[in-house]
Amino acid sequence: MTFISAKTFTADRPWGALDIVNMSGVTTHLHWTDQPYKWHINDGEEVFVVLDGEVNMHYRVNDVENVKLMTVGDIFYAAIGTEHVAHPMGEARILVIEKEGSV
Template sequence: MEIIRSKQFLAERAWGARDIANMNGVTTRLHWTDQPYKWHINDGEEVFAVLDGKVEMFYRQNGQAFSEILETGDIFYACVGTEHVAHPIGEARILVIEKEGSV
């Protein structure tokens, strides 16, 4: 049993993470960042939940780029093959659930 106070989590570098759980090859990680990630496509599905802060999520569908502002409590679901990149607006803390070893 463990309680994690996500709003208090800090990492030494952008996208630094704290591993929370690995359930049969599906990882749950808490990330802290104040810098954009990189465009990528995960090896499987991804659930991206903003726990604190705001993130502009860019994604591509059918060759077109889109973006949405995700606020605290919002969840972005990337199905297999969804190219995307997260740009925090200031500091953000994000819970990411994905296949172990995914980008």
């Protein structure tokens, strides 16, 4: 049994992560960041949950870039093939659930 305080978690670098669990090839990570990630397409599906802070989620649909402001409690589901990048607005803590080894 483990209890984790997401609000107090920090990492030594942007997108540093606390590996919470791997359940049959599906990983759950708690990330801390204050910098954008990179445009990417995951190897599988991804669930992205803002636990603390705000994040502008950029994503492309038919080669058109869109942006959605995500706040605490908001969830982004990236289906296979969804190109996206997260831009935190200051510090943010994010829970990511995805296929093991995904980008």
